[in-house]
Every structure is written in structure tokens, then in C-alpha cells.
Amino acid sequence: MRPMNTSTRTQIRRSPSLADHERATLHEILDAAWLCQVAFHDGASTHCIPTACWRSGEHLYIHGSNGSRLIRVLLGGAQACVNVTHLDGLVLARAAFNHTMNYRSAVIYGQFERHADTVGALDLLMEKLAPGRAAQVRPGNAQEVAATTVLRIALDEAVCKVRRGGPKDDAEDLALPVWAGHIPLTLTRGAAIADA
8 A cells, every 4th residue: 555645734743753654544544533624714714614524445525515615615626624533542641741642643635526426425424324224224315415515535645643652751750659651542332222
């Protein structure tokens, strides 16, 4: 699998040792995501909108109402910056300044384009949400599909940043009588609750 393209926008300046330019890492982060944040400028102001996302091949997909500002501006060719972050743990050090978090994050730059196969793309989203569910529920009707736009952004200009492990205390703080370590955090599915 080829590495991602690097650019001035994908250069990690703060803690560059945490940068990861491997496409496999990007795929793993995106495939574990339910939501992404899409930042864009509409000509008057800058916005950052959370929205559902899913990956297929070398594109990240989003969808929305034809009339939404997000869809209209992105279809107009605006540059976008997409972020996905997973918080994996809290890192508690012996010194306040050395506390941090374990995380996996991905940032993608570029322009979104319309994806022609709305129904096929939404079926992929349904499969991600609940495998096998698309065959059980009523599919979108012509009016619903016509009111929805699916966009995708290529995974060409992207970078990941990953931090794992415990605290990195200064040598002079190691003898302090304070607990240090990390507290893992996970997102898990709960038991299903039937609709009344």
C-alpha cells in the first residue's frame, strides 16, 4: 500500500515524531469513525460541521440535504479540511505540564466532489451502521434520494498523528510520590433498546 502524499499542509510541526503517513493507518482511523468534522469557508465566515462519514476505497464520503450550506459550499469547489479524532486514553504524569492524552487523528485536505451513485453510497453507510440492515428496512424512495447529495473527498493529501503509551516525565520528577500512568478510554456499543 502506497504512503500518502505529503505537502506543506500535511507537515506536522508540533511533536513531529507522532506523525504517521501510512495509508493503512489512515484507513484504520477512518474505518473506526462514525463522525468527522468538515471545516470550510463560505466566502463570509469559516465553519466546522460534524457529519456522518464512511470510507470506501481511497475516498471519504459524507451526505446531506441538497439545500444545506455544507453541501452547497462544498459543491461550489471550496477547499475543505476534514478531521477525525479518536480519544484512546488520559495520560497522567507526575508534573501537571506533562499530562496528555492518547489519541489517533487524521486530517484530510482537498475538495469534495459529487458522487453519482447516491443509493449505492448510502447502502455502504447503512452497512457500516448495522451490517445486514439495508436488506431489512424500507429503502429510500425517489423523493428522499432526490433530496440527498453524497459527496466524497480523495484521500490524497492527508496525515495522521498518533500518540500511545504512558507519561514522559522529566527525570527530576520521577521520584515524586504521585501516581502516574494512563487510563484507557473506549467507545463501545451498548445493549440494543427496542422502540416502544
